[in-house]
Amino acid sequence: xxxxxxxxxxxxxxxxxxxxxxxxxxxxxxxxxxxxxxxxxxxxxxxxxxxxxxxxxxxxxxxxxxxxxxxxxxxxxxxxxxxxxxxxxxxxxxxxxxxxxxxxxxxxxxxxxxxxxxxxxxxxxxxxxxxxxxxxxxxxxxxxxxxxxxxxxxxxxxxxxxxxxxxxxxxxxxxxxxxxxxxxxxxxxxxxxxxxxxxxxxxxxxxxxxxxxxxxxxxxxxxxxxxxxxxxxxxxxxxxxxxxxxxxxxxxxxxxxxxxxxxxxxxxxxxxxxxxxxxxxxxxxxxxxxxxxxxxxxxxxxxxxxxxxxxxxxxxxxxxxxxxxxxxxxxxxxxxxxxxxxxxxxxxxxxxxxxxxxxxxxxxxxxxxxxxxxxxxxxxxxxxxxxxxxxxxxxxxxx
Numbered sequence: 001x002x003x004x005x006x007x008x009x010x011x012x013x014x015x016x017x018x019x020x021x022x023x024x025x026x027x028x029x030x031x032x033x034x035x036x037x038x039x040x041x042x043x044x045x046x047x048x049x050x051x052x053x054x055x056x057x058x059x060x061x062x063x064x065x066x067x068x069x070x071x072x073x074x075x076x077x078x079x080x081x082x083x084x085x086x087x088x089x090x091x092x093x094x095x096x097x098x099x100x101x102x103x104x105x106x107x108x109x110x111x112x113x114x115x116x117x118x119x120x121x122x123x124x125x126x127x128x129x130x131x132x133x134x135x136x137x138x139x140x141x142x143x144x145x146x147x148x149x150x151x152x153x154x155x156x157x158x159x160x161x162x163x164x165x166x167x168x169x170x171x172x173x174x175x176x177x178x179x180x181x182x183x184x185x186x187x188x189x190x191x192x193x194x195x196x197x198x199x200x201x202x203x204x205x206x207x208x209x210x211x212x213x214x215x216x217x218x219x220x221x222x223x224x225x226x227x228x229x230x231x232x233x234x235x236x237x238x239x240x241x242x243x244x245x246x247x248x249x250x251x252x253x254x255x256x257x258x259x260x261x262x263x264x265x266x267x268x269x270x271x272x273x274x275x276x277x278x279x280x281x282x283x284x285x286x287x288x289x290x291x292x293x294x295x296x297x298x299x300x301x302x303x304x305x306x307x308x309x310x311x312x313x314x315x316x317x318x319x320x321x322x323x324x325x326x327x328x329x330x331x332x333x334x335x336x337x338x339x340x341x342x343x344x345x346x347x348x349x350x351x352x353x354x355x356x357x358x359x360x361x362x363x364x365x366x367x368x369x370x371x372x373x374x375x376x377x378x379x380x381x382x383x384x385x386x387x388x389x390x391x392x393x394x395x396x397x398x399x
Contacts, residue, residue: 001022001076001079001080002024002025003076004025004076007035007039007045007047007050008032008035008036008039009025009027010047010072010073011031011035011047011050011054011069011072011073012027012028012031012032012034012035012069012072013025013026013027013028013072013075014026014028014071014072014075015075015076015078015079015099017095017096017099019096020094020095020096021095022079022095028068028072030065031065031068031069031072034065034069035050035069038050038053047073048120048121048122050069050073051070051073051121051122052115052121054066054069054070054073055070055110055113055115055121058070058110059110067106067107067110070106070110070121071103071106073121073122074103074106074121074122074125075103077122077125077126077129078099078102078103078125078129079095079099081098081102081126081129081130081133082095082096082097082098082099082102082129082133083095083098085098085130085133085134086098098133101132101133101136102129102132102133105128105129105132108128109124109125109128109129112128113125114375117360117375117376117378117379120382120383120386123382123383123385123386124378124379124382126382126385127378127381127382127385147198147199148238148241148242148245149188149189149198149199149200149201149241150189150198151241151244151245152181152184152185152189152237152240152241152244153185153189153198155181155244157178157182159244159247159248160177160178160181160240160244161174161178162247163240163243163244163246163247163248164177164178164240164243166243166246166247167239167242167243167246167247169243172223172225175221175222176217176221176225176236177236177237177239177240179213179216179217179220179221180209180213180233180236180237180240181236181237181240183209183210183212183213183216183233184201184209184233184237186212187205187208187209187212188201188205188209203230206230206233206234207230209230209233210228210229210230210232210233213228213233214227214228297359297363298356298359298383299387301355301356301359302352302355302356302380302383302387303387305351305352305355306352309348309351312334312344313344313347313348315334316330316334316341316344316345316348317345317348317384317388318388319333319334320345321384321385321387321388322388327341327342327345349377349380349381352380352384353373353376353377353380356376356379356380357373357376360376
């Protein structure tokens with residue numbers, strides 16, 4: 001992949017695939033104009049600054065153009081994360097598949113990102129992309145080995161209702177489908193031990209399910225409908241399974257994906273709402289300056305905490321984050337047991353988390369509630385990855 005050069009390109013271009021291979025960068029004209037206008041009134045040339053700037057615009061104005069700028073900014077990290085999973089893990093998903101399933105979650109990532117704990121949106125997104133792909137592949141693998149009948153057994157009532165709502169069924173239909181599903185589970189999957197490979201119920205079972213439904217509908221449905229036969233019940237149950245698969249394992253479409261022929265892409269129909277006042281830009285720049293100051297303090301606090309660790313602990317961190325070795329590989333290299341490596345990593349991170357939490361409480365006056373500690377812990381993991389990746393780059397440059 002040819003890396004992008006310049007702020008305008010970084011915030012206005014998108015990955016293009018030829019089959020499953022990276023084929024180049026596609027430029028969006030609207031985003032390019034938007035970025036040029038911003039740079040004309042600002043001397044700031046840092047991509048980190050502009051990433052936080054567009055995050056603030058998205059957060060305060062729900063700006064679709066700001067979202068598109070951030071999506072462009074995160075293209076490379078999304079591509080490399082997708083490529084790592086597609087090539088290194090046993091999966092039928094291609095690089096393009098993994099890329100699409102992650103880039104479609106930009107909105108979700110921004111909702112959980114908090115610049116108060118981290119100024120590295122790209123590093124935060126990398127961790128989030130990894131989690132998204134892992135979850136998606138796990139769910140897809142589970143779906144692939146499950147028959148429709150097994151999937152219906154594994155569904156919760158809440159998920160089924162959400163799936164049917166997503167498919168556009170009205171409330172009355174949903175109520176009937178859910179009751180049919182409950183009868184199906186009670187008479188067919190309840191006593192089955194080989195759930196994953198459940199086969200279609202036989203005619204006698206379908207008849208029993210329809211009889212149970214017809215008996216229960218009188219008391220269970222808010223507006224009892226006419227009695228139905230076993231063919232109708234089977235059709236409802238299969239429709240529920242299809243709705244669940246579509247809802248749980250959707251196909252993702254990127255914003256730069258082409259529409260119909262000669263109609264451009266989704267980005268072409270985004271409303272242009274990126275105009276912001278000079279005062280807004282000044283405020284954003286002041287906030288960015290404060291964040292850089294806090295980030296400098298944070299770097300110093302954590303660097304000193306790591307420097308205070310014993311030599312073996314520092315070696316464990318270096319092999320884990322710079323060489324990216326597994327715990328088994330680290331154990332072999334350091335000639336210690338794997339569980340010793342696991343305990344040492346856990347102990348180091350707990351120590352650093354305590355240091356970071358105390359600094360946040362004393363400097364930023366943030367109360368260490370459970371959700372805050374979780375966010376700080378995620379920021380710590382992100383910081384370690386960024387810090388050691390920089391260390392690796394510096395060592396290579398010196399050579």
